[in-house]
Amino acid sequence: MRTRTRSPRVTAAALAASAALLLGLTVAPAADAASPHRDRAATLDDLARQHGRYFGSAVDNPELADTPYADLLGTEFGQTTPGNGMKWDATEPRRGVFDFTAGDEIVNYAKAKGLKVRGHTLLWHNQLPSWLTSGTWTADELRSILKNHITKVVKHYRGKVFAWDVANEIMNEDGTYRENIFYKTLGPGYIADALRWARAADPRVKLYLNDYNVEGTGAKSDAYYTLIKRLKADRVPIDGFGMQAHLALQYGFPYQMRQNIQRFADLGVDVAITELDIRMILPSDATELAQQADWYGQVTSACLAVRRCVGITLWGYSDRHSWIPATFPGEGAALPWDENLRHKPAYDALRKALTATTS
Numbered sequence: 001m002r003t004r005t006r007s008p009r010v011t012a013a014a015l016a017a018s019a020a021l022l023l024g025l026t027v028a029p030a031a032d033a034a035s036p037h038r039d040r041a042a043t044l045d046d047l048a049r050q051h052g053r054y055f056g057s058a059v060d061n062p063e064l065a066d067t068p069y070a071d072l073l074g075t076e077f078g079q080t081t082p083g084n085g086m087k088w089d090a091t092e093p094r095r096g097v098f099d100f101t102a103g104d105e106i107v108n109y110a111k112a113k114g115l116k117v118r119g120h121t122l123l124w125h126n127q128l129p130s131w132l133t134s135g136t137w138t139a140d141e142l143r144s145i146l147k148n149h150i151t152k153v154v155k156h157y158r159g160k161v162f163a164w165d166v167a168n169e170i171m172n173e174d175g176t177y178r179e180n181i182f183y184k185t186l187g188p189g190y191i192a193d194a195l196r197w198a199r200a201a202d203p204r205v206k207l208y209l210n211d212y213n214v215e216g217t218g219a220k221s222d223a224y225y226t227l228i229k230r231l232k233a234d235r236v237p238i239d240g241f242g243m244q245a246h247l248a249l250q251y252g253f254p255y256q257m258r259q260n261i262q263r264f265a266d267l268g269v270d271v272a273i274t275e276l277d278i279r280m281i282l283p284s285d286a287t288e289l290a291q292q293a294d295w296y297g298q299v300t301s302a303c304l305a306v307r308r309c310v311g312i313t314l315w316g317y318s319d320r321h322s323w324i325p326a327t328f329p330g331e332g333a334a335l336p337w338d339e340n341l342r343h344k345p346a347y348d349a350l351r352k353a354l355t356a357t358t359s
């Protein structure tokens with residue numbers, strides 16, 4: 001992982017202001033008198049970094065053309081994840097023909113803004129190219145296709161991403177393996193193989209499994225707990241567990257989230273909150289927005305309470321760009337900024353949780 005050198009945020013003046021940052025106070029670096037940001041408040045990422053964590057937001061390529069949105073992303077956050085640009089249909093649209101245009105665009109944007117990048121994702125049952133899903137493959141052929149894909153993509157982004165979601169959403173709700181194309185043809189051993197191939201292609205990048213509905217204890221997170229324990233025992237390279245955290249007010253807050261994060265950390269892996277959003281049934285009202293704010297605070301506090309919970313990523317930061325209305329018609333309002341990039345109560349709750357002095 002590279003050291004961030006973004007200025008003026010990491011100047012001596014900024015370091016001297018760290019006590020103020022911990023309290024969430026305004027930072028006014030003396031050397032920056034001509035800057036329009038002279039009296040800017042500490043950002044969410046500034047506050048998270050006081051705890052040794054990052055605070056990020058995903059971004060999809062078309063959103064980079066929304067200048068106010070891209071600018072705010074680049075100032076408020078310290079990390080980003082491509083929403084779609086590194087998925088298999090984008091990176092290998094034809095067999096053996098790789099296209100890194102979309103992922104590179106986000107990596108270049110992130111570099112210019114001083115954000116670090118999580119890679120998402122090397123294998124998933126969704127957004128696979130049709131040449132792969134419509135083909136009939138022997139186990140040897142599919143193993144070779146998967147190995148080649150992982151190797152080429154990880155090598156291309158070596159040194160440019162600090163972590164990879166190697167395998168995404170590989171479990172069912174009841175804790176059985178999802179019968180994706182890889183499981184059906186290769187059996188569950190494809191997961192360890194994928195991790196080993198990723199490690200061979202980049203010895204330094206952090207390798208994650210990533211899923212939703214695993215933030216609390218339950219059958220699905222139990223299955224990951226058992227799997228990661230076994231992978232560790234078998235000396236398979238696994239560095240982290242990603243909890244997506246696509247929450248919805250109508251389904252309740254995840255059960256025992258802090259304890260759940262802790263038990264994964266106790267296995268010797270990092271945990272990251274990778275795709276946080278908290279949706280509700282529309283139209284939203286003040287009571288729901290207050291409850292949403294409380295949940296954003298609770299997720300943040302749960303992460304800060306566990307030393308190995310390394311960071312939080314929102315799945316987009318504003319209701320202006322969110323996957324939710326297209327997937328769950330009638331639901332939305334899930335992010336801490338509204339469609340006009342104005343703060344919602346959730347933003348203040350995040351700041352409050354990040355400025356708590358005990359973690």
Ligand code: G3I
Binds near residue numbers: 060083084244275
């Ligand atoms: O690229 C095509 C474009 O050519 C076409 O014109 C357009 C018409 O609808 O569709 C475009 O593809 C869309 C793609 O996003 C890129 O914008 C797909 O329809 C759309 O389904 C796809 O949605 C993405 C979704 O994953 C797919 O399952 C969301 O943007 C993305 O935010 C979402 O992200 C996932 C994570 O990867 C894993 N965890 C869950 C999360 C939310 O579903």
